[in-house]
Structures are given as structure tokens and as C-alpha cells.
Amino acid sequence: MKALKYCGYAIVGLMVLAVIVLASVAALVDGAFVKSRLERYLQEEKQRTLSIEGEPRISIFPVAGLSLGKTVLSERSSDKTFVSLDSLAIGVRVMPLLTGEVAVDALALSGLRANIVKLKDGRFNFQDLLADDRQGAKKATEGRDIEKPEPPKLRIAEIRIEGAQLSYRDESSGQELTVSGFHLKTGRLEDDTPSPIVLSAAVTGKKPEVGLKANLSGSARINLARKSFSLAKLDAKVTGNAANLRGLDLGISGDVAVDGDRNLVDVNGLQIRADGRFDRDALTLLLAVPRIEVTPSKAAGSAITGNLKIAGPQRSATLSLNVGAVSGSATALSIANVMLDIDANAEGNTVKARVSTPVLANLAASTWDLPKIVADVRLSGPMIPQKSVTLPIQAALKADLGKETLSAQVSTKFDESSVQAKLAATKLQPLNANFDIDIDRLNLDRYMRPAGEKSVGGDPPVDLGALKGRTVTGKVQIGALQAQRVKLSSIKAEIRLANGKLEVAPHSANLYEGTLSGRLSADANGNQIALKEEVKAVSINPLLRDLADKDVLEGKGDMTLDVAMSGPTVGAMKRAMNGSARLQLKDGAYKGI
DSSP, rough: HHHHHHHHHHHHHHHHHHHHHHHHHTTTHHHHHHHHHHHHHHHHOOOOOOOSSSOOOEEEEEEEEEEEOOOOEEESSSSSSEEEESEEEEEEGGGGGGEEEEEEEEEEESOOOOEEEOOOOOOBBBBHHHHHHHHHHHHHHSSSSSOOOOEEEEESSSSSEEEEEEEEEETTOOEEEEEEEEEEEEEOTTTBOEEEEEEEEEEEETTEEEEEEEEEEEEEETTTTTTTTEEEEEEEEEEEEEEOOOOOOOOEEEEEETTTTTTTTEEEEEEEEEEEEEETEEEEEEEEEEEEEEEEEOEEOOOOOEEEEEOOOSEEEEEEEEHHHHEEESEEEEEEEEEEHHHHHEEEEEEEEEEEEEEEETTTTTTTEEEEEEEEEESTTTSSSEEEEEEEEEEEEEEEETTTTEEEEEEEEEEEEEEEEEEEEEEEETTTEEEEEEEEEEEEEGOOOOTSSSSSSSSOOOOOOOOOOOOEEEEEEEEEEEEEEEEEEEEEEEEEEETTEEEEEEEEEEEETEEEEEEEETTTTTTEEEEEEEOOOOEHHHHHHHHHOOOOOOEEEEEEEEEEEOOSSHHHHHHHHEEEEEEEEEEEEEETO
């Protein structure tokens, strides 16, 4: 028996020795062979040229590692550079992979340069590199329900990225964006172990013009398995220009921690401050979050305050935010009152408003409820014929951010008008929504300047680009409407927005004993506007008295109008207007003849 035991020990020992020998032999792979095969594959299959200086070093066990010198990958069928780097070194321990853990010994990257281009047909210049993998994955998963894998446990000994640059260009819009001088250095990232982190970068761009510098430092914790992230002793700063925002000086400091799996939020001493100029207006922002702690069993925190000031030669505004103390828990979060005060002035016209609401939320389900929004808005100034108007508004809003749904109801009564509105969104991004607006009566002449009083300015632009990327349907009903002294009643309109085209059709109204009906469309694809209207059996005398203060004609009138226009400005649209108009007067008489 002892002999058998010793033979067993010997066999096991030989097996272990064989494994060690095989591992030692395979520990270093022939880098020259891998380099030549990879260069040939990219050239023959992807029509890209790969150039690697020197011989890559590739190891398999106990650390799967890759080390590269200067490397350049070209664009497809071109000698232009797609990606290049000065050096790369990465190593992942093999044995921990068997237990679902990714243990990165080191990640060092120097001199990365990547050029991303969105082509005119909407494709990106790297899609050919992903095509085979995507098609194979699609075929492999067809007809099967695939569960999302759990994120692995991750620990990284160190990350060191130096001098990276990422450039983006959109061939259709001409937009360019470059992140350069990107430096990132961390210590050991493992579970909840804090690690120092230092980051810096510069961002430049065109359309819009951008020139920003960013720096960040702090102590980070990352746990992918628990979907948790925290930054302690955060000190971030952004300076520079972005479009019309000039001289930006933004600073963020404090401690922030979020744990998605356990529904934990912990904010301590967070402060955001910013100074800058927007066009000719000076901006100052200050937001302070002293303390918020949310757990599944409780929620607590002190008041949040914020203040935004705008001061310029033509306008000024002050916005003050006050968020009451937080209570409840992560699944039943409650804020007794959130209040926003607005005091704004532009060219003698003022807006004073106060908006307040309680807030209820379930952070685990990503649902938010603002059950009682109350707003008092007062508008005054020379732009309003009656000098001032006060709008008392009541509203309610519910949102499920996980499902991307939203619903809201709004009502207001002012002067002789009563307004009821409902909104429901079945998707927020891209927006897919419907609405219903009901107004009993509205006299716009109380609130709008007469048409003869022209506003100051040149040829204003017409940009219908905001119509793109949204799908909206709705109905509008107005019992009685007065505008430019013309009176309409029983107004009904159906509104549809899809694929960048807005249609107000059909729409109809009663007009001076007659009827009005037609369709209006605006198409962002070409910046086009078209109008078709038909007016039947309108009493001419009262219409002219109200519209032009003339009492010269009697009779009934019919009119048809079919016009279209396009262009980048109001003036260009007027010059490009074409179509037809037809006017017919029945039983007419000119007074005095």
C-alpha cells in the first residue's frame, strides 16, 4: 500500500512538474510571429496598415501581458493615421480570471492619438473594425433571451495615461472637438479601498468654438460589482471659453458617494461655483449642498441653497434656489418644499416669479413625484399693452426615469382666461409625447403689441432645427380668441411632429359668421413653411371694422390661400414666397355708392 501511495505521489509530482514546464515554455509568446500575423490580417481583411516598431512582448502565465512600442494604425484604404501610440503596457493575472475577478497588474499608456470621424452618411471611421464581431454576436444571440452578465470584480494596481489626445470631426456639420494633453494617474483601485486620482486635459473645438482646460484631484473608490463610486476631497476646476460663454472659471469641491446596488447616496460639503460672461452679461453661480445622506432605511440632510446672477447692459436676473431638508428613505424620499425665486429685467420689461413644490421620490425605482407645484408669475413692462399680467399656476408632475415616462397637468386662470393642459411622454430620449390644451377664451391684444409697432433689429434668422429628433402629437381647443382685434371662436387644431416635420392639420375656426379651415406645415428638412387656408362666407363689414377700422364694404367673402416659402431668415422667406391667393365677394356693396 505504501508503494502505491508513493507511486501516486510520484505521478502527481510529475504532473505538477509537467504543468510548470509547460507554463514556463508558454510564458513568453513569439512577439514577432504575432506582429506579422496581425499586420497581415489588418492589411488583407480591413485594408489598414499596422506598423509596430520593434518586437511586441507578449506573456501568457502567470500574467497575461502585452507591451508595445511606437504603434500606428492607418485609416481604411489610406495612409492617414487613425490611431497611434508611443507605448503601451498592460498585464492581467490569469488565475483570478477563473473566479470572475479581473486583476490588472498595471495599465500604462503613453502618447495615444485617436482620430474619430463621423462620415456624411452617418457611419464612423472605425465601424469596419467592429463589423465582424457585431454580425457574429447578432447571429449567435438570435432567438435567445440573453441576460446581461454581472460586472466582474475589478482591482487595478495602477493606471497611468500620459499625453493622450482624442480628436472628433463631423463631416456633415463641420463640428470639431479635440481632447488633448489628457493625463490620468491613480493608485490601487480595489473594492472600497480609497485611491488617489489626478486628471488633467484640454478641450478645443469648432462649431461651436471651445477652449477649455480641466483639472481634477481627489480620492476615488470604484466597485463595479456594486455599481458604487465615490470621490472624496474632490477638487475640480474648469477654465476657458465655450461658444458664447467666455472667461469661465468653474470650481467643484466636496465629497460625493453613490452605491447603486444598496441605494446609498452620501454628499458632504459639496460646493459648485462659477464665474464668467455670456455675451456681454456677467454670470455668477453658487450652489451649496452641506449634507445629504440617503440609505434604504432613512434619509436626512440639511437645506440646499443656490444662487445665479446675471448682470449686463441690457438685462439682469437673479435666481435663488432653496431645497428643504431631506427625510424618509431611499424608497420613500421626501422634501417638504423646493422653492425657486426669479427676478429678471430686460429693456424695462420685468418678470417676478416664485415656484414651489414638495418632492417625493423612490431612488431605487427612479420615480419622482411633484404633486403640488404652485407658481405666481408677474410680467410687466412696455411690451405689454395693459402694462402687467399675473399668472397663478397650479401643476403636478410624475416621472419614471427608469422607464423614461412622464406625465403632467397644468392649470391657470388670469384675467378672463382659464387654461387646462395635459402632457404625457412615453419616451424621453428621443422625445415621444402627446398633449391636450383647452382654453375657454384668450385676448392676445391685452398682452401683445399691435402689429404696426415693429421691433428693433435686422433680418431675424429662421431655424427649424429644433423640430428634428422629436415625435409629438396633440390637440388645442380655444373657445374664443382675439388677436389684432380680429375675433375667432370654436378654434380646433390637431398637431403632429415627426421626422423633423410639424403639421397643424386639420385646424378650423368660426370667423365672422363664416368658417376658416386649412393646414400649416413647417419642415426642418430644408427649412420650409407651407400654408393652405380656406375661408368661406365671412361677413366682410365687421371683419374690416375690427381689422382695419374701415366701414366701407358690405357682403360675404370667400378666400383660398396656398403659399410656400423657404430660407434661413425672415427676409429670405419673404423673397422666396410663392403660391396663389383667390378672393371672391358675394352680394357686396361699397358704402356711399
